[in-house]
Amino acid sequence: MFGSTCWNIPLAVGSRKLDAGTVPQVAESDDLELLRSAVHDLADHLIASDANSPDHTGEVPTPALDALNEMGLLTPSDIDVGGQGIPSHLQWCVIGEELGKVDAGTAFDVLNGAYAAIIVDRCGTAAQRELLRAVRAVEGSTRGTLLYFEGFGRSTVELSTTLDTHDGKVGVSGRKNAVAHLADSRYGVVVGRQGAETAAAVLSSESLTSLRVVRDDTAAGKMGARSAPTAVVELVDAEAELLPRGGIELSKVIAGFRIAIAAIAIGVGEAAVQYAAAYAASREAFGQRIADFQGVSFPLVEASLKIDSARLLIADLAIALDGDTYPNRLDEQVSAAVAAAGQAGMAATVAAVNTLGGHGYLTDHPMERLYRDASVLAAVDFDPLLTDWSVT
CATH class of the missing domain: 2.40.110.10 (Butyryl-CoA Dehydrogenase, subunit A, domain 2)
Known part of the structure; x- marks a missing residue:
């Protein structure tokens, strides 16, 4: 089911205009776009539409877990131990981002269990890898x-x-x-x-x-x-x-795990900017949309640029990890990408909350939840002393 793919990154993102909540995206290959769409639809129908949202219940809806399990995402492994194949690191980043747009906890839960299985599959003996088959044989959406x-x-x-x-x-x-x-x-x-x-x-x-x-x-x-x-x-x-x-094999898997978790913050920030942009495009003050005021639109566009920058850093690393070579100064590059994603997610949610003003703190809107999610993700794997994203 899963295989290697690539992310087609344009040299220039192009001009931006805040209109009707649409923020331009970097181009992707067809198969990656299909994966993004499938995960987005699953999350939108089985998580976001749940009357008791995961943020309030403290657990992922069972139908969502079952669907993710059927896709082979809870305990992924290669076909020789009964799996559907293991997504590439780049695909995991897309999965994390799309789930993160709807619920960061679900995304973290899925990626945490998935990468536990990937480590066993990549680094274990034949007998140890059979553990993954045994886990999938248990009734229900079980995982490690x-x-x-x-x-x-x-x-x-x-x-x-x-x-x-x-x-x-x-x-x-x-x-x-x-x-x-x-x-x-x-x-x-x-x-x-x-x-x-x-x-x-x-x-x-x-x-x-x-x-x-x-x-x-x-x-x-x-x-x-x-x-x-x-x-x-x-x-x-x-x-x-x-x-x-x-x-090296284990280090590459761990690097993939860290950037996939960081991609959740990208999804959280993206969701915040999209929602705030739509709000600004529909809200009027002094006879015009508030999106037409530079003081409102510029912070959102700047936040969107930071998100794209962090996404490109993560994509570049994921592509390198999916290759046969060992990336130079891997740990430093991963930490830089994680820092970029954490800061971008936080900056985006702050800008989004400010766009809504006092409404941004009300549970009527998702802003306060997204802000909380971004804060937790930044605290999980983020070096506060690392402010320089470049590794030369």
Whole structure:
């Protein structure tokens, strides 16, 4: 079902005019546009149209999960272990962006579980990869969870979690943030350091439930992305099964995961700008549309330019990751792209809230939710000291 594709990036985005809520987009290849349309329609019909929105219920609607599972997006794997193929990193970025436009929590939940499966598929033995077939065989939309984030935009070389071998067994120690669906995940994949190398290991469902929960984000009052129940957990010599293939292969998958999560922020920002642009085009003051005032339209256009800039950074990295070579200074490039996306998402939601004025803080409009979602995404994987997006 899934295969390699490309994103046709024009050299110039072209002129912009704020009209009827339409913000120009970069061009895409036909197959990528089809994927974007399919995910958008699914999210629009099964998530956005849900009377009890995921932001209020704190969970992804079951019909949406079932549909995503049928598409092979919850536990993706290659065909030889019963999967439908694994989307490219670029395709995952599109999936994250489109789901993020509707609900950031759903997008985070899906990508977190998907990349846990991808790591097992890419880095595991034949026997370990069979775990993915077993998970899909369980009735319902079951999935795993990825334990990666440690805060402050850490790259793989900066992780403090350790994987130590004792008497042939692997013990994992460290603290992980934003661990999704800890209680009902079928397995977990934890990423850390084994000596000087990046390594990953599989945690059984029993090992997951035995981890110490330092903070339940939902119980503590989660600001945004509420439909993805997350927690901060501590691992103390937790028993795990090492995935043998680490190094470059694992680093590329983790890089893909980080930019796919960053793409959610792009989707959140895009949704905010589109909504605010439509509002400005329909709202009148002093005898004309407020969109015709430069003080209203210029901040939205500037926000849209930042979104496109961050999207291009992410697309360029995703294309490189989908290639056969190892991108130069990968961790630095990923952190720069993540920073760009986080800042673009925040800037877009702030501009959108300001466009609506006091109405932007009311739940009658999606602005306040989008602002909260962008804030949470920026906090999950963002180095506040990184303000220079360029890596030379």
